[in-house]
Amino acid sequence: xxxxxxxxxSASKLDLTFQTNDGPxxxxxxxxxxxxxxxxxxxxxxxxxxxTTLLRVIADLEKPTSGTISVNGxxxxxxxxxxxYGYVFQAAALxxxxxxxRNVALPLEIIGLSQAEQAERIKRTMELVNLSGFEKxxxxxxxxxxxxxxxxxxxxxxxxxxxxxxEPFGALDEIVRDHLNEQLLDLWGRTNKTxxxxxxxxxxxxxxxxxIVVMSPRPGRVTDIIESTLPSKRPLDIRETPxxxxxxxxxxxxxxxxxxxxx
Amino acid sequence: MRFPNHSWQTWIVLPFAGLLAFLFASMNGVPSAPxxxxxxxxxxxxxxxxxxxxxxxxxxxxxxxxxxxxxxAHGAAFFLLAGIxxxxxxxxxAYYLLLASAxxxxxxxxxxxxGRRATARPMSIALRLIIPAIFGAWxxxxxxxxxxxAGIPFILLPPPSAIGARIANSLPILGSDVRQTIFKAVLIxxxxxxxxxxxxxxxxDRVPFLRRGLLPIGNMVSALPIIGVAPIMVMWFGFDWPxxxxxxxxxxxxxxxxxTVAGLAASGHMExxxxxxxxxxxxxxxxxxxxxAAMPFIFxxxxxxxxxALIGAIVAEFFGTPVxxxxxxxxxxxxxxxxxxxxxEIAVAALAGSVFYGVVALIERAVxxxxxxxxxx
Numbered sequence: 001x002x003x004x005x006x007x008x009x010s011a012s013k014l015d016l017t018f019q020t021n022d023g024p025x026x027x028x029x030x031x032x033x034x035x036x037x038x039x040x041x042x043x044x045x046x047x048x049x050x051x052t053t054l055l056r057v058i059a060d061l062e063k064p065t066s067g068t069i070s071v072n073g074x075x076x077x078x079x080x081x082x083x084x085y086g087y088v089f090q091a092a093a094l095x096x097x098x099x100x101x102r103n104v105a106l107p108l109e110i111i112g113l114s115q116a117e118q119a120e121r122i123k124r125t126m127e128l129v130n131l132s133g134f135e136k137x138x139x140x141x142x143x144x145x146x147x148x149x150x151x152x153x154x155x156x157x158x159x160x161x162x163x164x165x166x167e168p169f170g171a172l173d174e175i176v177r178d179h180l181n182e183q184l185l186d187l188w189g190r191t192n193k194t195x196x197x198x199x200x201x202x203x204x205x206x207x208x209x210x211x212i213v214v215m216s217p218r219p220g221r222v223t224d225i226i227e228s229t230l231p232s233k234r235p236l237d238i239r240e241t242p243x244x245x246x247x248x249x250x251x252x253x254x255x256x257x258x259x260x261x262x263x
Numbered sequence: 264m265r266f267p268n269h270s271w272q273t274w275i276v277l278p279f280a281g282l283l284a285f286l287f288a289s290m291n292g293v294p295s296a297p298x299x300x301x302x303x304x305x306x307x308x309x310x311x312x313x314x315x316x317x318x319x320x321x322x323x324x325x326x327x328x329x330x331x332x333x334x335x336a337h338g339a340a341f342f343l344l345a346g347i348x349x350x351x352x353x354x355x356x357a358y359y360l361l362l363a364s365a366x367x368x369x370x371x372x373x374x375x376x377x378g379r380r381a382t383a384r385p386m387s388i389a390l391r392l393i394i395p396a397i398f399g400a401w402x403x404x405x406x407x408x409x410x411x412x413a414g415i416p417f418i419l420l421p422p423p424s425a426i427g428a429r430i431a432n433s434l435p436i437l438g439s440d441v442r443q444t445i446f447k448a449v450l451i452x453x454x455x456x457x458x459x460x461x462x463x464x465x466x467x468d469r470v471p472f473l474r475r476g477l478l479p480i481g482n483m484v485s486a487l488p489i490i491g492v493a494p495i496m497v498m499w500f501g502f503d504w505p506x507x508x509x510x511x512x513x514x515x516x517x518x519x520x521x522x523t524v525a526g527l528a529a530s531g532h533m534e535x536x537x538x539x540x541x542x543x544x545x546x547x548x549x550x551x552x553x554x555x556a557a558m559p560f561i562f563x564x565x566x567x568x569x570x571x572a573l574i575g576a577i578v579a580e581f582f583g584t585p586v587x588x589x590x591x592x593x594x595x596x597x598x599x600x601x602x603x604x605x606x607x608e609i610a611v612a613a614l615a616g617s618v619f620y621g622v623v624a625l626i627e628r629a630v631x632x633x634x635x636x637x638x639x640x
Contacts, residue, residue, distance in 0.1 A: 061536050080542055087540040093533045096633035097555045106551065107541045138633060158541075 009035040014067035026219035042205035050220020085162040086155030092147035094139035101135035145176040214254035224254035272371040308342040332372035339365040352414020447504040448576040452511025460519025485517035493579040510579040515568040522564035526557025562627040
């Protein structure tokens with residue numbers, strides 16, 4: 001059974017070059033990475049460092065130029081066909097012609113679950129993201145934070161063990177973001193999912209992760225991998241502790257080392 | 264003299280009315296002066312303009328002011344039109360001054376009504392109907408007054424009252440024309456043409472060689488004056504409605520094809536990536552994402568086609584038809600100098616076209632309720 005394999009994602013010597021009008025752009029260069037089950041891994045780096053591209057390679061939305069990658073012991077394409085992961089985009093990407101409830105039901109309809117099972121899963125995931133009572137609203141009737149929570153509910157609805165999140169809170173204000181970070185940690189603790197989380201916020205990465213992957217651009221590569229020593233129970237004010245600040249400092253050093261500031 | 268509610272329209276009306284009263288008074292006993300209108304009705308009209316102007320200026324209630332202006336403007340117009348009937352072509356300056364005064368009062372009335380913010384819902388619906396109704400009524404009043412006042416030859420432009428009388432007297436003929444042209448040629452052609460355009464758009468989306476080969480040709484053909492094929496269609500499909508439906512099909516096909524193809528490309532990258540992460544196949548993605556996202560484009564085509572279909576069917580009948588149909592009636596009655604019948608057909612076509620367009624627009628609002636242009640924000 002591939003699900004029992006300890007490595008959820010395993011990549012080695014991953015390379016990806018985009019052919020653009022301005023010539024080839026090396027988005028990923030020689031990336032080696034293993035993510036175990038139940039981990040919360042953040043990818044952090046400046047824009048253009050390939051963190052989103054790496055997430056898209058895991059999701060089979062991009063194909064690597066060379067190197068190998070496996071997801072749940074399969075190729076990313078097989079994993080995608082088996083709906084091995086839920087993906088949360090930078091924007092909520094909810095369909096405006098569907099109510100929140102029908103948006104959450106979208107993957108369930110495509111998978112072909114029965115009405116009864118759909119209703120049960122919608123109820124459960126809406127509770128999980130604290131959106132109960134908003135089932136019949138349309139996306140454009142909700143705030144940005146609520147829309148993004150609905151899109152997380154949609155990614156959770158079909159019970160994939162792996163959650164891929166691409167700067168999901170990047171467009172939200174600080175207060176909403178803190179709140180959603182807290183809720184996400186809580187959700188991760190309750191569901192025991194593996195989460196890959198792309199961000200460019202150092203406090204967010206340190207607060208959430210068990211492991212932080214620091215990346216740098218031109219070409220996109222991994223410069224440091226930091227194991228978090230923070231306890232699994234993390235109240236928001238853990239961000240003022242010396243331990244937290246020490247990890248944040250190390251992330252910042254890693255980012256600085258990888259970035260040549262020549263431009 | 265202080266006017267609490269002065270506005271530039273009513274300021275102009277007052278000297279107008281004074282000048283007019285002078286012209287009207289001096290007319291008596293001056294045989295060379297042209298009789299502007301029936302003597303009694305002219306006096307009543309002037310009195311109405313003056314009274315309503317003064318009353319409107321001294322009332323403190325805006326709604327009452329609008330009511331005074333409405334009554335004055337339309338009362339004066341009524342007496343003006345009643346007076347000129349039977350004296351066509353004899354109008355002098357007093358007649359046009361009076362018409363201009365009444366029109367200014369109606370303008371002021373609409374200005375007041377447009378500025379009102381209705382709180383209750385029935386009131387706001389009433390306002391939404393009354394304002395365009397007054398506007399439209401004045402187009403007809405000025406048309407009627409000028410054609411009769413200046414004695415414009417009937418053959419060039421008949422007054423609207425004559426067209427109205429013609430419509431009322433020829434309902435059976437108009438009814439059979441509408442049945443022939445709209446319920447057969449237009450509706451059948453519209454449904455078949457739109458369906459064909461839609462199906463071919465889906466096929467072109469699915470089959471790459473159709474997309475690359477057919478669409479450039481489709482864009483080229485849609486620029487051709489397709490109405491030119493009408494005589495050919497008559498030769499192929501005969502004189503009855505099928506040849507007209509064929510013209511409508513050809514005319515509506517390409518707008519639907521081009522719009523649907525554009526609409527199918529309208530969904531965002533993120534949404535399509537999302538469907539990909541669910542391993543969604545072509546058809547689920549089409550039905551759940553791409554078609555709903557294409558709906559604003561498809562309804563655009565449906566609205567364009569609703570007017571194109573009507574034009575196509577009417578003009579196609581010019582090239583041969585049985586002795587019924589709106590295009591047939593227009594082309595034969597213009598030859599018989601029955602211009603009022605031509606205008607009657609035009610009025611019926613305009614009404615039918617508006618209803619058609621309105622129904623499509625209402626369905627659009629229900630289907631694309633989620634689109635920012637409909638939900639408003």
